[in-house]
Amino acid sequence: KDSHVLHLIGKDILKPHGFFWPIMLHAAGIPLPDQLLAHGWWTRGGLKESKTVTKELAAQAPVRHIRELVEEYGVDPIRYYLLREMTLGRDQDYSEEMIVTRLNSDLANDLGNLVNRVTKLIKQNFGSKIPPLTDPEFGEELREKAETLPDDVEKLIDELKPNLATEEIIALVRHTNGFIAAHEPWKQAKIGNLEGAGNCLAVAIRVLRQVGILLYPVMPLKSLALLEQIGCPLNESQMVRDSLDWNLPAEGTELPEGEPLFPRINWKDIEKKIVAAIPTTSKPEKEKAEDDESGLITIDDFFKTELRVAEVIRADKVLDADKLLKLQIKVGEEQRQIVAGVAEFYSPEEMIGKKIVVVANLKPAKIRGIESNGMLLAAKKGKKLRLVTVDGEEIGAGAKVG
The missing domain is CATH 1.10.730.10 (Isoleucyl-tRNA Synthetase; Domain 1)
Incomplete structure (x- = not known):
């Protein structure tokens, strides 16, 4: 009765726990919390972990699941x-x-x-x-x-x-x-x-x-x-x-x-163990010989990618994501939505009206719960990023790039 009730939650679920949960508790006759504390994210390289981020980080350094860490070091040390x-x-x-x-x-x-x-x-x-x-x-x-x-x-x-x-x-x-x-x-x-x-x-x-x-x-x-x-x-x-x-x-x-x-x-021993556990894919000798010119693709491979000019007609910030913008784009007569990690370099207002180049035939993907139908092209060097854009009125949205 005289206790201080604290509810500890994850910060990305603040709204359900801040609005709906207290209403449910009140309806059930259960005392409401005196305080809600939103726990922060555990990040890697400054990024909140997700399937996409984990894959990117795994390319730079081995990443192990928390269960593997507990098995390696014990539950108490973790x-x-x-x-x-x-x-x-x-x-x-x-x-x-x-x-x-x-x-x-x-x-x-x-x-x-x-x-x-x-x-x-x-x-x-x-x-x-x-x-x-x-x-x-x-x-x-x-x-x-x-x-x-x-x-x-x-x-x-x-x-x-x-x-x-x-x-x-x-x-x-x-x-x-x-x-x-x-x-x-x-x-x-x-x-x-x-x-x-x-x-x-x-x-x-x-x-x-x-x-x-x-x-x-x-x-x-x-x-x-x-x-x-x-x-x-x-x-x-x-x-x-x-x-x-x-x-x-x-x-x-x-x-x-x-x-x-x-x-x-x-x-150093742990690092060797992690690297040794990474699965390697061995190619047949014939395939290896064909890969002598590593990194080169055929013209047929290139034309599998459909690059088109798109006009940005609306841009919005993504909630709780400092690096993402949600863009409404026009590709010919079609309007679609993409999510792009350019918010650090362009404001929503700067994006509107730009003619950008997008990969138009990517399978839809969800980024932070938002569907993205395509990917824009940009050049990045160090901490600078610039969009690949098309100048002039004669090239309209929907035009092929090749």
């Missing part, structure tokens, strides 16, 4: 990447190389390295049992950061900033790695100062427990595995916030054996 990178309400670009870079940086280098260092040193120097924290003031600054972090994370989540909340958690991990590097517990143990080494490791493993619990909503499986490795499994019946306790794991808790949680990923 969940982490999505929450870590996306600012709710904005678009976010991604590539598989960007995913690998983030996972290596945050999970393998920072969190995974911290878990490995702390547990290995405890096993080597304290018989796999967590050493006592004999000096309560040891690492006091780090402890303060760890104890205030839950409030900071909760505030950021309430502000709908899960990416910044996740960033704060990893910042504590990095701070702890710096804390260990500064105190060098391996050197302290080597010179016989086990108390100093033990205090450092006892503080670090307490931080790891805080981190594991706070990351549980982001990476539930990996977080449970982390907490198991430090001898402090999470009671899943408890709320995450109620599980936070600086005094755990307790002195003398025995650490079990465990596999590395976040092995480093070699992007």
